[in-house]
Amino acid sequence: MISNINYVKKILGDLKAKKKFGQNFLIDENVVDKIARIACDERYKTIEIGPGLGALTEKLLIYSNSVDAYEIDKDMFERLSSSIDDERLNIYLQDFLDTDLSIYTDKVNICGNLPYYVTTPILFKIIESDLDINKITIMVQKEVGDRIVSKADDEEYGALSVEIQYLYDVKMEMNVSRSVFYPSPNVDSVIISLTPNRKIDKDIEKGFFEFVKNCFRMRRKTLYNNLKDIYVQEKIENMYLVLNIDKNIRAQQLPLNEFINIYRILV
Ligand code: SAM
Numbered sequence: 001m002i003s004n005i006n007y008v009k010k011i012l013g014d015l016k017a018k019k020k021f022g023q024n025f026l027i028d029e030n031v032v033d034k035i036a037r038i039a040c041d042e043r044y045k046t047i048e049i050g051p052g053l054g055a056l057t058e059k060l061l062i063y064s065n066s067v068d069a070y071e072i073d074k075d076m077f078e079r080l081s082s083s084i085d086d087e088r089l090n091i092y093l094q095d096f097l098d099t100d101l102s103i104y105t106d107k108v109n110i111c112g113n114l115p116y117y118v119t120t121p122i123l124f125k126i127i128e129s130d131l132d133i134n135k136i137t138i139m140v141q142k143e144v145g146d147r148i149v150s151k152a153d154d155e156e157y158g159a160l161s162v163e164i165q166y167l168y169d170v171k172m173e174m175n176v177s178r179s180v181f182y183p184s185p186n187v188d189s190v191i192i193s194l195t196p197n198r199k200i201d202k203d204i205e206k207g208f209f210e211f212v213k214n215c216f217r218m219r220r221k222t223l224y225n226n227l228k229d230i231y232v233q234e235k236i237e238n239m240y241l242v243l244n245i246d247k248n249i250r251a252q253q254l255p256l257n258e259f260i261n262i263y264r265i266l267v
Contacts, residue, residue: 003029003055022115026055028180039111039137040064049096049112054080070096101129113139136194145190152255159216168194215251239265
């Protein structure tokens with residue numbers, strides 16, 4: 001098993017885990033197996049982001065139709081290429097942010113134990129692509145996971161929560177202790193899954209996302225104050241009346257369906 005700590009140390013040899021690529025390798029087979037079971041479906045290909053030494057990759061291959069893995073680091077790419085021999089696996093030496101996702105026309109699952117510094121751009125790349133996604137299962141820093149699944153009135157609730165929940169059913173799947181990584185990171189992690197929940201209209205979506213960002217522009221201000229310089233005054237007044245919303249309310253207090261209602265009236 002690639003997730004075995006002795007294997008990881010042996011295959012790394014003189015090589016050090018690279019901080020600049022966020023390298024922390026999973027060393028607990030049970031955890032890896034659980035993640036792969038959540039992420040995969042044997043009918044579909046799984047796209048893996050950042051396979052590293054391949055701990056997750058070898059499990060993804062068990063539960064998926066096939067795996068395409070994108071790795072930025074040549075050292076990892078070389079080690080992975082020589083340790084897993086399976087014709088259902090394609091490994092690409094490539095920054096996932098530079099990949100052309102339009103090559104995928106069939107439904108896919110996406111999985112990754114992501115480097116924390118690049119989580120948000122990677123998520124937005126996937127969400128804004130035309131991929132036909134069955135499910136996204138990713139490991140993220142606990143704070144980011146909390147933000148993604150948070151609801152109105154939660155402290156972490158913001159534009160990212162609203163935008164993702166507009167497109168996906170989000171689920172906090174499991175906590176992952178820092179002790180199951182080598183080297184051990186100084187943050188806790190969680191696994192979250194995102195399942196598409198609506199047919200997406202790219203044009204409506206773009207406008208809606210911009211609107212949501214405007215609502216949260218100044219977090220401490222009321223929604224009214226955030227909207228008043230951007231939308232026509234009459235429309236705003238009318239919206240408060242029609243939806244019977246308190247003028248003192250802040251964006252952070254609004255559930256997703258209210259954002260949709262307001263957007264439909266204002267824009
Ligand atoms: N999946 C392995 C595991 O769970 O043991 C490694 C996870 S490690 C946290 C993140 C991996 O992503 C590293 O192998 C790193 O080199 C790779 N990586 C970092 N940035 C990347 C990017 N932009 N595109 C593709 N891979 C990247």
